[in-house]
Amino acid sequence: MTTRTFRAPNMLAALQAVQQELGPEALVVSVRQVHDGPAWQVWRGKGVEVVAMPPAGFAPAGASGASTALRSPTASISNAAALAAEIARLKARRGDRAVPPRSASGSTTLSAYRQRLITQGVEASLVDDILGVCAQTMGPQGLIEDRRVRAYLQGQLAARLRTRGEALLSAHRTICLIGARGSGKTSIAAKLAAQRGHGARQQVVWICADTHHAGAIAEARAFSEPLGVELRLAYTPHELAQQAAECSEADLILVDTPGCNPLREDEVAEVGGYLSALSNRALYLLAPATCKETDLHQMLAAFAPFRPDGAVATHLDETTSFGALFNFLWRSRLPLLYTSHGPQALHGLQAGRSGALARALLEGSWKS
Ligand SMILES: Nc1nc2c(ncn2[C@@H]2O[C@H](COP(=O)(O)OP(=O)(O)OP(=O)(O)O)[C@@H](O)[C@H]2O)c(=O)[nH]1
Numbered sequence: 001m002t003t004r005t006f007r008a009p010n011m012l013a014a015l016q017a018v019q020q021e022l023g024p025e026a027l028v029v030s031v032r033q034v035h036d037g038p039a040w041q042v043w044r045g046k047g048v049e050v051v052a053m054p055p056a057g058f059a060p061a062g063a064s065g066a067s068t069a070l071r072s073p074t075a076s077i078s079n080a081a082a083l084a085a086e087i088a089r090l091k092a093r094r095g096d097r098a099v100p101p102r103s104a105s106g107s108t109t110l111s112a113y114r115q116r117l118i119t120q121g122v123e124a125s126l127v128d129d130i131l132g133v134c135a136q137t138m139g140p141q142g143l144i145e146d147r148r149v150r151a152y153l154q155g156q157l158a159a160r161l162r163t164r165g166e167a168l169l170s171a172h173r174t175i176c177l178i179g180a181r182g183s184g185k186t187s188i189a190a191k192l193a194a195q196r197g198h199g200a201r202q203q204v205v206w207i208c209a210d211t212h213h214a215g216a217i218a219e220a221r222a223f224s225e226p227l228g229v230e231l232r233l234a235y236t237p238h239e240l241a242q243q244a245a246e247c248s249e250a251d252l253i254l255v256d257t258p259g260c261n262p263l264r265e266d267e268v269a270e271v272g273g274y275l276s277a278l279s280n281r282a283l284y285l286l287a288p289a290t291c292k293e294t295d296l297h298q299m300l301a302a303f304a305p306f307r308p309d310g311a312v313a314t315h316l317d318e319t320t321s322f323g324a325l326f327n328f329l330w331r332s333r334l335p336l337l338y339t340s341h342g343p344q345a346l347h348g349l350q351a352g353r354s355g356a357l358a359r360a361l362l363e364g365s366w367k368s
């Protein structure tokens with residue numbers, strides 16, 4: 001009887017093609033790895049070739065694009081379960097990850113998502129891990145449904161991130177904001193003051209420790225006064241400790257620090273001096289989504305001895321690329337505490353949601 005040859009990027013896809021062409025009763029006569037063929041070079045330059053025969057009395061549904069060849073059987077695999085076992089054996093021997101299959105339409109569903117995530121800048125090895133798990137878990141039918149694949153990938157990406165619940169966040173009584181110049185420290189102080197003071201009617205005190213840079217005090221005043229938030233100034237770490245001690249009744253103390261270049265020891269030491277002055281404080285590291293990943297790690301490394309509690313992602317509305325931020329949070333294991341997506345003091349602050357960042361990676365834009 002005539003055998004037919006099916007080539008695909010992986011075993012599951014090959015099996016799916018066999019079943020589509022020859023029906024579920026098809027007889028698989030051989031399976032082998034192949035190393036050529038441009039269709040799957042996007043993955044690893046390897047693919048799978050399955051030779052199968054239609055069952056007795058099989059009537060083909062119509063013409064197909066698959067190549068046909070006469071072959072003698074090279075293996076005695078006669079059903080899908082046996083093939084699956086053979087697949088597992090071959091994979092284990094090869095030490096390879098599962099490779100996403102092609103959809104029936106010919107376009108590679110997971111390949112498109114891979115391209116999207118790589119373009120976003122997500123670490124390639126992580127992308128391949130997630131897609132491999134997706135391919136194995138969802139099966140050929142599930143992979144054809146874009147909606148399901150997307151939801152699955154979003155869940156997998158989100159699972160790589162850590163966040164803190166609202167209850168834990170509201171338990172932070174003294175919050176120090178640190179970060180590069182322009183990263184959004186003062187804006188986050190204003191947003192938190194608005195949310196917790198204006199919104200939740202808590203007593204908020206704003207301590208401005210950024211007292212040496214031109215305009216910083218005036219800016220702090222411009223934000224705090226309309227919000228009815230008490231503003232205090234700290235010119236030295238000692239003054240900061242005193243000011244904080246005097247506000248022991250406040251529900252929330254916000255400490256805005258000077259912008260810092262992590263490559264400048266003197267600047268790190270200056271901010272570090274303020275942080276050391278407070279014994280019981282939460283430390284929020286500002287992480288602009290517009291920053292390179294290495295810059296974010298540099299900042300974290302500079303302040304690691306002060307044990308940051310988490311990151312506040314800012315400027316999310318100013319980019320279409322979220323891979324650097326994602327990689328940083330994933331690699332550092334730093335919880336995403338808050339997100340900011342706008343310059344306005346009263347808007348654009350949300351508790352960190354891993355799903356929202358995962359979604360931004362897949363959609364290329366931030367949705368509040
Ligand atoms: N679009 C957008 N703009 C933001 C966001 N956060 C802050 N900004 C703007 O970015 C600029 C810098 O923000 P600041 O809050 O002053 O930053 P900073 O870290 O206090 O800066 P320095 O005090 O100079 O170190 C301001 O114009 C803000 O309005 C955000 O999430 N989205």
Ligand SMILES: [Mg+2]
Pocket residue numbers: 185186187210216256
């Ligand atoms: Mg500032």
